[in-house]
Amino acid sequence: MQIRVLSLALLVAAGSMSGCSDDFQLPNSSGVPTAPDGSSTSTTTTGETPTTSTQGTTAAETTAVDPTVEPTSSTTDPSGGGMCNIYDQDCPGEQKCTAYASPNTFIPEGIKCVPVPDNPKAAHEPCSVGPEGLGDDNCALGTVCLDLDYDGSGFCLPYCTGDSQNPMCEGNDTTCVKLFFGYDFGNCFKQCDPLLQNCAEGEGCYMDAIKVGGTGFVCLPVVQGGAEATFQDTCIGWSSCAPGFACVYDSLVPECTFSYCCTPWCDLSEGDGPCQDLDEKMSCIAWYSQGQAPPGFENVGVCGIPE
Numbered sequence: 539m540q541i542r543v544l545s546l547a548l549l550v551a552a553g554s555m556s557g558c559s560d561d562f563q564l565p566n567s568s569g570v571p572t573a574p575d576g577s578s579t580s581t582t583t584t585g586e587t588p589t590t591s592t593q594g595t596t597a598a599e600t601t602a603v604d605p606t607v608e609p610t611s612s613t614t615d616p617s618g619g620g621m622c623n624i625y626d627q628d629c630p631g632e633q634k635c636t637a638y639a640s641p642n643t644f645i646p647e648g649i650k651c652v653p654v655p656d657n658p659k660a661a662h663e664p665c666s667v668g669p670e671g672l673g674d675d676n677c678a679l680g681t682v683c684l685d686l687d688y689d690g691s692g693f694c695l696p697y698c699t700g701d702s703q704n705p706m707c708e709g710n711d712t713t714c715v716k717l718f719f720g721y722d723f724g725n726c727f728k729q730c731d732p733l734l735q736n737c738a739e740g741e742g743c744y745m746d747a748i749k750v751g752g753t754g755f756v757c758l759p760v761v762q763g764g765a766e767a768t769f770q771d772t773c774i775g776w777s778s779c780a781p782g783f784a785c786v787y788d789s790l791v792p793e794c795t796f797s798y799c800c801t802p803w804c805d806l807s808e809g810d811g812p813c814q815d816l817d818e819k820m821s822c823i824a825w826y827s828q829g830q831a832p833p834g835f836e837n838v839g840v841c842g843i844p845e
Contacts, residue, residue: 635651665677682695698725731743742781744758760781769791774798784840803838804822804839821844822839
């Protein structure tokens with residue numbers, strides 16, 4: 539299976555820069571997530587600060603807010619023709635508002651207006667990135683070409699609509715995920731089931747926030763090297779484990795030698811057996827607090843050492 543590459547820089551930007559260690563939370567044996575100091579925390583089905591659109595779509599904040607920086611969905615950029623807002627798509631004429639970056643990265647350097655090309659590609663269609671890098675593409679208004687392996691081709695990824703307080707995505711099977719520290723805009727990803735791993739080839743079903751317990755799940759491309767990362771292997775967050783595995787704290791995984799390691803998802807209805815086949819100290823720990831699982835996700839668990 540061909541694995542599409544997601545730059546490790548994205549995980550570093552969304553993790554270490556946003557205070558990843560503060561966002562990760564450990565579920566105890568009852569499935570109720572706890573903070574690193576052991577105190578109980580409240581959870582939701584979609585991350586730490588969810589909102590719900592009128593279309594039934596939820597949005598998960600995936601990066602913590604730096605109190606010294608005001609996140610923004612707009613910017614003034616002299617080379618880009620002025621200020622624009624990704625939610626509003628308020629650029630003049632035949633232009634679109636998009637994030638931009640230098641070639642060979644998709645970590646944004648800013649937001650600006652760029653021309654909408656003739657015969658643009660629609661959301662999720664194959665696209666191409668020009669010599670100027672991220673933002674220089676042939677995608678339609680409201681989308682950006684995500685080139686994961688820097689070969690000049692990718693797919694058109696939709697931006698979230700609505701506004702900062704109520705970001706939305708089309709349909710009821712997608713979620714708005716804010717990937718980048720310091721930027722208020724988000725992108726729309728398909729929701730999925732971690733037990734079914736019902737995503738496209740080259741993707742896996744992963745949590746939609748940098749935390750353990752109570753999140754939603756979205757299809758994400760597998761990080762470079764992640765396709766081979768399974769039980770007890772080192773990971774750095776989100777999609778850095780093989781599909782079917784979650785990246786969690788070392789205290790959950792026996793003989794984990796790094797801060798975070800991969801461990802498999804498990805089905806609560808099957809009991810602890812599949813987890814104990816890997817290590818007798820592990821159990822299948824409920825991902826959601828009792829009564830908090832969304833319909834169809836009541837049996838989602840992760841193999842780990844109960845506290």
